[in-house]
Amino acid sequence: MAETLPPAAWTQRADCAQLVEALGAVNMRWVGGAVRDTLLDLPVKDVDAATTHLPEEVIALCKAASIRTVPTGIDHGTVTAILPEGPVEVTTLRKDVTTDGRRATVAFAQEWQEDAARRDFTINALYAHPETLEISDYFGGMGDLSARRVRFIGDAHERIREDHLRILRYFRFQARFGAALDEQAEAACEELAGTLKGLSRERVAMELLNLLALPDPAPTVARMRQLGVLQVILPESGKHELSRLQTLVAAEARESIAPDPIRRLAALLPSLRPVVVTVAARLRLSRAHKERLVCAAERGPADAADPRALAYREGMECAVDRLLLADADTAQLHGWIAPQLPLKGGEIVQRGVQAGPEVARILCTVEDRWVAEGFPDRARVEALLDEALSSRS
Structure with a gap:
């Protein structure tokens, strides 16, 4: 039946x-x-x-x-x-x-x-x-x-030669549905990995980001590197980056934060601005995605020391990216809305400072202390301004 x-x-x-x-x-x-x-x-x-x-x-x-x-x-x-x-x-x-x-x-x-x-x-x-x-x-x-086996219809080599993008589709479907590995499919993907160089960058980026958006792509991405596929589409990614992706996936789950393909792409790249700019251009990513990768690449060990200061300086999205990439706690940012500095340049001018670079310098000094002290109220900001002005004399 x-x-x-x-x-x-x-x-x-x-x-x-x-x-x-x-x-x-x-x-x-x-x-x-x-x-x-x-x-x-x-x-x-x-x-x-x-x-x-x-x-x-x-x-x-x-x-x-x-x-x-x-x-x-x-x-x-x-x-x-x-x-x-x-x-x-x-x-x-x-x-x-x-x-x-x-x-x-x-x-x-x-x-x-x-x-x-x-x-x-x-x-x-x-x-x-x-x-x-x-x-x-x-x-x-x-x-x-x-x-739970992803298997090509007919001969795997022939199907990939028909459409080289099927290599990346195979790994995306393997990450989503696969358990058992199909030997013919794996061998064909390994043998024909180089054909991915002939595809448009947009098609490669689309498949890569679709894969990275899945719940746990880390084992599949590691398999792609083992078979020489990742090296073709993302040669900047090494063993250290694969480990970081695995850590990031676990951190997202621990913090109950939804998977994000751009954040995961950042995990697969070295923390070097020139590298991520090159990758973003090669994959034809949007300006917003490029800027996000750049911000993530500029992460440092001090990020986790004050998550709210980080969010204030870099924006909430970048702060969450950096903290998760560092396997750090994001609890301080849950429901937090970054405040605005309760001080304007005009107030400094009214206190006798000539409009120009000096006003900006004083404003930055007060703001830095305000952030370092955890965003205190207006009264404390006025006290900080008094101290900044008195130090000029």
Whole structure:
């Protein structure tokens, strides 16, 4: 007897039923992550469907059923149905015509198995009938799910040569779902690691950050280094940095702080500003992410001595990053809002100091003492100003 998808909230959505009615149950299947994650009893974020209809037919049928569509990837056969409870990507069955390791030329297909054959891993090639929820498994994905094994469909070397990014996707899926290691996949990733150099920096950065955002990527990142993959995409990262990532993951868990891929990338890099600037440029990171990496790289042993002073000087986000990277306690920052210095330069001018650099110097002197004393009240700030002014005479 064929296995069926267990009941899940998304399979019982009224708007999904409307989409099924519009396209016809015989012409579509639920596919990919929604099916896989439901079988693993994990939360489902995105719902995808495959269909024998051409994209233009999908648009016309949805329009007839008053379902709005957006041609998000129509050149590759994808139309997004905009539904009340969340969008559903509907993609026409495809087969690869040519591949060069970076992009593929596809043709539309009519057979479900042809579409399944072009997907990367067996656990991503599971299809569910939209009415009966019967699962179609063409390449042993159900068995791999049970074994927690990430296995390429067909020959691993061939699949990676089709799309080099599949190396990084393999490790991301291994970190998320894997337990048993697939020898053929591991050997192919090791042998073809150098092909990652031909990929766009943005694609590499996206996969790396997606991996680092998972609950505990440290063992997988260590495996990537063991197989020579990490050295290709992040040669700046050595054994010391791998150990620091492991420590950081534990610190985040201890402090009940959510995983953060940029913080974890900082753990994988030396504490050297020129290095992190180079990496940020190579990975085409945003300016905000680059600045965050730079701030984290400038961490020092004194950071943990006064976490609130650190947060005041560098901002809360950078302070938390630095403390966690140092495996230090963040409790002093929980719920704390950095105060503003209750003193303005104009007040110093009113006390007889000529406007200019001297005002700024006095203001900095008072501020430094105010921070060092734990942000005392206005009365103490006035006393500190008096002391600063008297020292000038």
